[in-house]
Amino acid sequence: MDDEKAIKHKGPVVLRRGRNSETSTSDQRLLDQRGPGNWIHTDTWRVLRIQSEFVEGFGALAEVPKAVTVFGSARTPKGHPQYERSRELGKALAEAGFAVITGGGPGVMEGANRGACEADGYSIGLGIELPFEQGLNEWVDLGINFRYFFVRKTMFVKYSQAFVCLPGGFGTLDEMFEALTLVQTGKVTRFPIILLGTEFWSGLIDWIKNTLVAEGTVSPSDLELIHCTDSVEQAVQIIRSTTGEKL
Template sequence: MNSAGGAARWTDADRTEQYLGPVLRRRGQVVPGTADQRLLDTRGPSDWLHQDPWRVLRIQSEFVEGFGALAELGPAISVFGSARTAPGSEEYELAVRIGRALVEAGFAVITGGGPGAMEGANRGASEAGGVSVGLGIELPFEQGLNEYVNIGMNFRYFFVRKTMFVKYAQGFMVLPGGMGTMDELFEALTLVQTRKVTRFPIVLVGGDYWRGLVDWLKHTMIGQGKASQRDELLFQVTDDVDQAVELVTKGTR
């Protein structure tokens, strides 16, 4: 103990007992400083930012933010389609009509938030006065969320984003698309097939585009016993917007 101007000053060396949160340390186990001091004063290596324990916390934070943003969304349908669909094209206008029709049926619209068919569905939903959700993903060539999104999030991790597409939607509507669209489609098919989700309608829009895939599923995959005959019932195909909306929303409330 030191004395200065009559006031006692204690140093770490004088301490024989120390509480660190719920932990008690005595005698030789006393450590210098406090937890706050070590947090605020330390300027150590930043390698921990790139280690798995920190990634787990970032993954957790994405789930928390996603759940918080979408928990009160209400009935919704996830719409998928190609980011390469050209504005003004027939497929783009189809997406706009689908977004509008879903809102008129009382549903919010969830997309990947990008351009092309996703933008079209968000545009239809937004212009119809509905809730237009965009769930983006961090990619090297990502263009950001389209202007018609009114609730948006960007994710680092595909699997967190996929969870949001399924958890907060009552069904999937799938327009012509590429690898990302196929990924979401088969993720949903697998979840329904394995009964990880119940009552989850999946509607493919655009018979000409999907015909080759559907034939392969029926005649090759199912035909060779790699899937069950009943798996043909996991999805439906249509070209009609009104029928697509009826199929994807029927019995989902």
């Protein structure tokens, strides 16, 4: 096989030894008559969608003041003690000068958005496309819906100065442990992670201490990255002191 003929250039991509079977060019595929619509589901097209989500998120949140993200279960009903606690937290954060960011859904997220809104604070919801319809709660002032979890997670970290986790499920645990990993590895600094509700979180804290630390998979000092409390006031104090805010 002729070496030159065996090489195919597709923009910045080089293909050798017959790894390209296309006979048309990118311009031809762009300008030719419309064909099947499944091209919008290819990985290369998804890159543009991902890029657009980052652009939209950065653009919408660029002017947001200092903020705290609140996580917790979407299944918590109105009037439940955890709903009221998240509402109290949203109010306290707003009064302390923080915008409140949540996943924008119902339950604990709604409670935090509601508390911030009722205290004339800035209430933000970052929603996610799910198989079942959820939508943004009515207490969100600024809302963005994302297709991709990892884009949404970037926004939570980039535009927050702390995470507060109330009782929740896999989504709450996912966000909490990802934030812990980022702090542990030095990807983000001065970023308090607060677990609100000692009865709910004590089993997890004990497991980290008695299993992970005991087995040497995390360091004893890693436990210091987590603050666990029942007090909304203390949670806000931890955030203000850790982020350099005057008490």
